[in-house]
Amino acid sequence: MSAAVYKVPQDAEARAKxxxxxxxxxxxxxxxxPEAFWSxxxxxxxxxxxxxxxxxxxxxxxxxxxWFEDGLTNVSYNCIDRHLDKRGDQVAIIWEGDDPxxxxxxxxxxxxxxxxxxxxxxxxxxVKKGDRVTIYMPMIAEAAYAMLACARIGAIHSxxxxxxxxxxxxxxxxxxxxxxxxxxxEGLRGGKKVPLKVNTDKAIEIAKKQGAxxxxxxxxxxxxxxxAWHEGRDIAYEEAVAKASATCEPEQMNAEDPLFILxxxxxxxxxxxxxxxxxxxxxxxxxxxxxxxxxxxxxxxWCTADVGWVTGHSYIVYGPxxxxxxxxxxxxxxxYPSPARFWEVVDKHQVNIFYTAPTAIRALMGAGxxxxxxxxxxxxxxxxxxxxxxxxxxxxxxxxxVGDKRCPIVDTWWQTETGGILITPxxxxxxxxxxxxxxxxxxxxxxxxxxxxxxxxxxxxxxxCIADSWPGQMRTVYGDHERFIQTYFxxxxxxxxxxxxxxxxxxxxxxxxxxxxxxINVSGHRMGxxxxxxxxxxxxxxSEAAVVGYPHDVKGQGIYCYVTLMGGVEPSDELKKDLVKHxxxxxxxxxxxxxxxxxxxxxxTRSGKIMRRILRKIxxxxxxxxxxxxxxxxxxxxxxxxxxxxxxK
Ligand code: PRX
Numbered sequence: 001m002s003a004a005v006y007k008v009p010q011d012a013e014a015r016a017k018x019x020x021x022x023x024x025x026x027x028x029x030x031x032x033x034p035e036a037f038w039s040x041x042x043x044x045x046x047x048x049x050x051x052x053x054x055x056x057x058x059x060x061x062x063x064x065x066x067w068f069e070d071g072l073t074n075v076s077y078n079c080i081d082r083h084l085d086k087r088g089d090q091v092a093i094i095w096e097g098d099d100p101x102x103x104x105x106x107x108x109x110x111x112x113x114x115x116x117x118x119x120x121x122x123x124x125x126x127v128k129k130g131d132r133v134t135i136y137m138p139m140i141a142e143a144a145y146a147m148l149a150c151a152r153i154g155a156i157h158s159x160x161x162x163x164x165x166x167x168x169x170x171x172x173x174x175x176x177x178x179x180x181x182x183x184x185x186e187g188l189r190g191g192k193k194v195p196l197k198v199n200t201d202k203a204i205e206i207a208k209k210q211g212a213x214x215x216x217x218x219x220x221x222x223x224x225x226x227x228a229w230h231e232g233r234d235i236a237y238e239e240a241v242a243k244a245s246a247t248c249e250p251e252q253m254n255a256e257d258p259l260f261i262l263x264x265x266x267x268x269x270x271x272x273x274x275x276x277x278x279x280x281x282x283x284x285x286x287x288x289x290x291x292x293x294x295x296x297x298x299x300x301x302w303c304t305a306d307v308g309w310v311t312g313h314s315y316i317v318y319g320p321x322x323x324x325x326x327x328x329x330x331x332x333x334x335x336y337p338s339p340a341r342f343w344e345v346v347d348k349h350q351v352n353i354f355y356t357a358p359t360a361i362r363a364l365m366g367a368g369x370x371x372x373x374x375x376x377x378x379x380x381x382x383x384x385x386x387x388x389x390x391x392x393x394x395x396x397x398x399x400x401x402v403g404d405k406r407c408p409i410v411d412t413w414w415q416t417e418t419g420g421i422l423i424t425p426x427x428x429x430x431x432x433x434x435x436x437x438x439x440x441x442x443x444x445x446x447x448x449x450x451x452x453x454x455x456x457x458x459x460x461x462x463x464x465c466i467a468d469s470w471p472g473q474m475r476t477v478y479g480d481h482e483r484f485i486q487t488y489f490x491x492x493x494x495x496x497x498x499x500x501x502x503x504x505x506x507x508x509x510x511x512x513x514x515x516x517x518x519x520i521n522v523s524g525h526r527m528g529x530x531x532x533x534x535x536x537x538x539x540x541x542x543s544e545a546a547v548v549g550y551p552h553d554v555k556g557q558g559i560y561c562y563v564t565l566m567g568g569v570e571p572s573d574e575l576k577k578d579l580v581k582h583x584x585x586x587x588x589x590x591x592x593x594x595x596x597x598x599x600x601x602x603x604x605t606r607s608g609k610i611m612r613r614i615l616r617k618i619x620x621x622x623x624x625x626x627x628x629x630x631x632x633x634x635x636x637x638x639x640x641x642x643x644x645x646x647x648x649k
Contacts, residue, residue, distance in 0.1 A: 004392075006399070006432040012381075012408050016294050016428020023429040023439075030442040037443065038067070038471060042283050045322060046082050048072040048252050051279070057469035059494050063485050066256055067280030067471045074250035075259055075282050076119075076152035079321035080112045081250065091326045094300070094349050095141045098188040098332035100341070103348075106141055108324075111148070114141075116248035117241040118149035124244065125216050125235065127180050129154030129251055132261065134178040135307075136160045136169055136200055138187030139331040142220045142237065143307045144317050146182045151259060151278075154251040155180075158261040158273070161308025162187050162194055164588040166202035172263050173207040173214065175273055176478065182237075184220040185227045190336035197227040255279025261478045262310055264416040265528035266487060267499070267518035273478030274310075274416050281419050282322055284472030288420040288441060289319030292410055293353045293382050294427045300379070302328035303355040304342070309525075310416040311386055314472075315355060319420070334360045339367035343375035343402070355384035355412075357524040358394055362554045365397045372401050382427050383409045387524030388556045389512055395434035413437035413512050415498065416526070417488070419472030422446075423510050436509045443470045448504055453492045463516055464502035465495035518612065520549035520557045525590045527559070532593070535586035536561060539579060541569045546602050546610050550595075550619040550647060558594035560619035560647070562602060571598040595619070595646040601637035603629070614638060621647045 013019055018026070030037040039054045051071030058064050083090075088109040096103045106114070127133060133155045137143040143159075150157040158176045160169050173181070181204070187194035197219060204214050219227070220237040259278045263271040289295060301320055305311035307329075320327035328349060334342055334356075342364065346354060364371070383403050385395075390411055399409055408427035414420060422444045423437040430438050440446050447455050448462030456462045473496070477484040491497045501513040515521065518529045529547040536545035544564040552558035563579065565571060576596045583591050603611045617626050623642050629635050 004434055006408075006434075008428060008431055009406065009408065012294070013428045015296070016426070017296075018291050018294070018426050018429050020429045023426055026442050027440070031445060034443060034468070038283070041287055042068050042071075042279070042471075044286060045073060045078045045279070045282050048074070051255060055469070059469070059489055059496060062481070063489050065469050065473055065475050067469075068255040068283070071255040071279050072252045073255060073279055073282070074152065074253050075278055075318065075322075076115060076148045077250040078282060079148060079151075079318060080108060080115060083108045083324045084112060087324050090324070092321060093141055093144060094326060094328045096328060096330045096332070096345050096349070098191065098336065100337065100344065104141070111145070113246045114145045114241070115148045115152060116246050117244040118145050119152040119248040120244040121218065121235070121237075121240045122149060122155065122180065123153055123248070125180065127153065127155050130258075131155045131180065132158055132176040132178040133180045133182065134158050134160060134169075134173050134176065136162060136181065136183045136196060137220070137307070138162050138184055138189070138194065138196065138222055139306055139329055140184065140220065140222060141329060142184070144329065147260075147307065147313070147317055148321075152248060152250050154253055154257060156258045156261055158263070159308050159313070160263070161306060161588075162196060163308070163590050165585055166199045166206060167586050168588055169199060169203035170206035170210070170212075171270060173203060174210045174212045175263070175270070176261055177212065179213060179215045180218070181214055181216070182218045182220070184222040185225045186223040188223060188331060190333040193223060193225070197225075201228060201230075253278045256475070260313065262313065262416055264310075265519060265526050265531055267528060268530055271528070271531070272480075272483065272487070274474045275476050275478045276419050276472075277475050280471030280473070282318060284420040284470060285314040285319035286322035288472075289315060289325070290323055291426055292412060292421050292424050292441070293355070293384065295320075295323060295325060295353065297324070299325065299352040300328065300350055301325050301353045302330070302346070302349070302351045303384075304330055304334070304357070304360065305355075305386075310419070314420050334364055335367065338371065339364050340371040340375060343372055343377055346380060347376050350379040352379055353382045353384070354380055355386065357387040358385055358390040359388065359523040359554060359556055361385070361390070361394045361398050365394060366554065369401050377402065377404065380407050383407045385409060385411045386414070388521045389514060390435060392434040399434070408432060411435070411437045413510070417474045418470075419474065422466065422470070423512075433509055436505075436511045438509050440510075446502075446510060447495060448502055449492050449495070459504055459506045461501070461503045461513075463492070464498045464500045464510075464512070465492050466498065467495055469496075520559065522549070522557050522559060522590065523555045527591060531587060532559060532561065532583060532591055535583045535591070536563060536579060538586060539582045541565055541575060542579070543567075544602060546612065546615055547593075548612055548616045548619050550616070552594065559591065560595045560597070561593045562597050562599040562615055562641070564599050564602060597641070597644060597646045599637070599641055599644075601634060601640070603637050603641070604633050605631050606633045608633075615641075618642055618645050619647055621645060621649045
């Protein structure tokens with residue numbers, strides 16, 4: 001824990017919409033009287049029919065979460081139409097291509113045109129309110145059009161990150177029962193092509209065997225690659241939108257109508273379809289975007305995430321556009337064509353607010369300061385971090401070298417489930433401590449509890465729960481409300497359990513220490529160890545597998561796999577390579593194992609439960625502190641695992 005404190009810079013405070021005393025006053029109001037607080041702030045978006053009810057939520061029993069429940073609105077209307085009078089010619093989206101010579105600017109009026117046309121193409125092909133549309137796209141403006149077009153007609157989008165494999169895509173198509181898919185011929189990242197249409201075709205074949213019935217695939221041209229065409233099913237985007245009408249009335253949506261499903265990993269089973277709804281989500285995404293980044297009219301805002309993750313949903317598309325901002329969408333990667341790319345883009349587009357992940361910061365830090373210092377970065381005012389704990393060294397580098405000691409860093413803690421940022425500094429209000437997400441946002445009531453559920457007070461360590469609902473919270477697991485209750489509300493009665501461990505210091509600052517369940521965070525990508533295990537055991541040579549995370553300098557955590565082979569199969573380096581390839585095929589490149597250790601046996605209790613604590617210690621090369629191994633069925637397996645460990649320091 002770093003002891004350094006960075007005071008709010010005077011100019012940040014002078015400029016800020018929220019200073020310390022406003023923060024304290026609003027926070028107290030939001031906790032003492034959430035009804036009144038959110039009744040007021042719910043008005044930040046436009047409603048076709050205003051709500052009369054504000055909060056109707058219960059974390060007990062069946063768990064029911066409703067916000068603004070009798071209001072009618074539309075997310076696409078709020079992100080586009082309501083800005084047209086004042087900002088029709090303002091740039092809504094700056095698109096920066098993978099190739100630095102490739103960029104374009106889309107005004108709010110152009111965005112309106114594109115979204116209406118696409119919405120009409122979907123409608124003409126039978127997509128209706130409530131239908132699920134799967135989006136499997138590269139970071140091109142059409143991905144944002146697709147999201148907004150779904151929102152406009154009330155279709156529920158399910159975005160699948162372009163780095164996922166056909167198998168992973170198929171699972172999500174089946175679970176959501178999507179009938180319409182939007183993809184592109186290929187993606188382009190770091191000069192490499194990603195075969196999105198080929199993957200989509202494969203996924204549809206797999207999904208068909210599991211009962212899915214995909215009627216149409218809308219294909220956006222990105223690279224112009226020659227792709228297989230299924231007449232009657234596939235639709236060429238460019239031709240279809242050219243013919244479609246540019247007028248499409250936004251559907252009147254109830255505040256609690258679903259907006260999107262986004263699959264995320266948990267500690268057990270298949271990825272869960274996190275369901276977010278309309279009104280509360282947009283209020284929360286837009287409000288956090290404005291205050292956490294201290295967004296002002298005219299600012300150029302850049303979040304480097306992918307729309308395949310929740311950060312892309314809330315802080316590239318919905319939050320910024322609801323606020324009438326100019327949001328930058330980047331197709332490429334941080335180190336292409338060189339590790340100076342981020343900062344060159346900052347200078348090129350005069351970016352004021354920059355939001356990225358610690359893994360990118362660590363990777364760029366490793367590439368040396370020259371790539372940064374040769375650029376100006378004078379336009380930068382606020383820096384942000386998200387996705388995993390940021391280590392103080394990376395924080396200091398980001399602050400001193402990238403931000404030239406001028407720019408507050410907002411270390412924002414949140415989750416796919418929370419819809420928006422929950423614990424974070426506000427740049428003009430909260431003194432910073434490197435590595436701490438600092439204090440809760442308005443309406444957020446964090447609690448630290450011990451294993452028995454006792455609420456701990458003062459400076460302490462504990463499991464992080466949130467005691468009451470906030471408008472951006474997920475409403476259910478799509479198609480499985482029981483799983484929602486079990487996953488988030490059963491460990492500690494009446495509280496939302498985040499799955500994260502956390503420390504609170506004497507100043508009341510929160511320090512997220514990482515997951516306390518079997519979820520790992522690899523380069524900011526969240527992964528269930530169970531998913532990687534099930535991919536491994538699907539290989540013909542594997543009889544059993546256990547996967548744990550271990551500290552990794554750049555990725556935050558690496559993937560360490562213990563693999564027991566089928567009788568008669570010989571361990572070899574060849575086989576290791578094959579297993580890596582196999583996992584990439586089953587899940588995607590983001591799940592590539594970093595280390596594979598062949599293990600004749602795994603440490604199990606007498607009742608057959610794998611003792612992951614021991615496996616984690618060995619993977620960390622910290623086996624001096626294995627603790628009590630006397631309950632193991634066969635303590636000798638531990639000696640073999642230690643002897644053959646892959647992570648010798
Ligand atoms: O462990 C926390 C970590 O990322 C998890 C949520 O992952 P995901 O749903 O993919 O959403 C990531 C983007 C919001 C959390 O349970 N996490 C996220 N932000 C931080 C963080 N850990 C520490 N500090 C953060 N700022």
